[in-house]
Amino acid sequence: MAMKVTPWEVSGHIDYDKLIQSFGTKHISSELLKKFEKEAGELHFMLRRRIFFSHRDADWLFERYDKGEKFVLYTGRGPSGDTHIGHIVPWIFAKWLQDTFDCEMYFQLTDDEKFLHDDNLTADQTHKYAYENALDVIALGFKPGKTFLFSNFDYSKTLYRIAANVAKLTTFSTAKAVFGFENSTNIGMVFFPAMQAAPCFLPSVLKNKNVPVLIPAAIDQDPYWRITRDVADKLGYYKPAAIHSRFLPGLQGPESKMSASVPDSAIFTTDDPKAARKKIMKSFSGGAGTLEAHRKHGGNPNVDTAYQYLYNVFEESDGKIKDIHDAYKSGAMTTGEIKEMLAKKVETFLKKHQENREKARKHLDKFLLKD
């Protein structure tokens, strides 16, 4: 299946090298990783494993940092439904960045975009999801007082004025070329890239000085930063830096999608832990068909969902993940065992996350920017 990667659709077999080439971003080099390690004192497993694999201007960001200019983080979520594990990959990394570099974090909830894009969603629905999804962000442990979440609808007085500055410098032609817009695209979607660009300049507007911004996000969001970077100079702001993650596969295999309309396709943060366990047990396996064949030929961790979830999210130890990889590949570890291992970790995660989520509900207001 041909690869398609846009902010609204990711499908097919993803060739990450090709994405770097076509998007015009850069590989995260060993040199950059060394720099990262020097500044951070350690490397997050998502960097060690190149789950974050591409960037724009991260080297420039460290240059500013070395000169004493602190950077802030910006990422976001399109609130079209419940949060799943795929969504939180960049957020886990962003939390580490916040803890490590003591950064402020700006988090955009694009309830406008999801309403404009999806014929089946009302503005009330996306607006409600925005604040439900916000709980998942806060539940991960972002710092109050340093973490600012906003629904586009509820912060549009501030955002629209910044977005107008971006929009004035962005022609329909450019937006068409970058996002594949067509004549049948609605004019809200045509304008929306300016709304997603706005938070790149928001910290500078709020602090009334130029502030470096780093965006940790999945690589499908990169087209927005291309537009933003094009206009930054003209507006007198720094170009935002970005660091891009790979996609977590759906539970139904390497090229499967996670979708709110297919409950078994993903683990949602609001899933009952027992239900999540069941989903994992049914998930696509890289094991051989029978136990006998598995013992003889081994499993394929590259396509095994349970292994991929451990590798990308739930097993931080490089030593342990290598042991699991080797045991599964050799056939010493069975599909059942690797699924059990993931299920335990996911159950533990969900229980704690859901507790934190309900606590967050009480403190939500402390984290919100509203007009």
Add this chain to the structure above:
Amino acid sequence: MAMKVTPWEVSGHIDYDKLIQSFGTKHISSELLKKFEKEAGELHFMLRRRIFFSHRDADWLFERYDKGEKFVLYTGRGPSGDTHIGHIVPWIFAKWLQDTFDCEMYFQLTDDEKFLHDDNLTADQTHKYAYENALDVIALGFKPGKTFLFSNFDYSKTLYRIAANVAKLTTFSTAKAVFGFENSTNIGMVFFPAMQAAPCFLPSVLKNKNVPVLIPAAIDQDPYWRITRDVADKLGYYKPAAIHSRFLPGLQGPESKMSASVPDSAIFTTDDPKAARKKIMKSFSGGAGTLEAHRKHGGNPNVDTAYQYLYNVFEESDGKIKDIHDAYKSGAMTTGEIKEMLAKKVETFLKKHQENREKARKHLDKFLLKD
């Protein structure tokens, strides 16, 4: 010069019948005028003289009115500079409508549009003009408590959400066809029609029930209402009704434009009354070249600026304007006399208006909607 009428450019000789045909609006018929007179008790001179000459659904509006449904008014101003006499023609009429039908009036100041459209204007400038122009509206005597003015930048939390509903139903294709947008148009301008449509539904949103809206405005604004009317049904709102005025010519003659960058082209509400008098004295005249020739051949009121300003704005009495017309046409009244007549009226108007304008400055907040 070929006629061009868009929300951003009016030029050439205006053929109003042709405009009605190409825009798909309706002439104000004698029957409709009778209806108007019956409801209002009298007819404003701008109706009697067909300065307001075209409409959409005004007959429908009176049907609702007869059934006890009050309508509200909506008009606006693109704050790209100081207000001139041309701008206030529809406002004078709107004030009469408010007084006569006891309507609420919603007044949009499109500081976003003027910023997005004009390379030479900053957002700070258009935002400042918005509130300066607002003073001119209030100075005309609109009722406090029934008159609501808003800058798009300052009311965008409310407007953007309504606009998103309009935008979702409006394709780039449609906007392109209606407004002549091109690939080089910036994405802010592409979205803007949704922002200008939003106040058509604002009263219904604020009152949480369907409210009929009448828009008194110059006919160049009609494309916006076409877009709005297309989506109204789908959103469950009444289509806005509209009543359209002709354009007041610039001081330099029938096809001349009023422009803030050419001070002698227009009388601005902030002009010193003596300076306004000088402009009138220099204005394009329909008189014959010499007094002798004028006495013999008479003047042409159709192209005479002073006469046009009296007819369209400053002389409400049909009897008096007929006398002026006839005397000027016959040559009995000279160019100097007709200019003097206008100058006196304009001086009186400006003195009072400027006093009211400064009073309005103190009470501005009472008239504003802000998020």
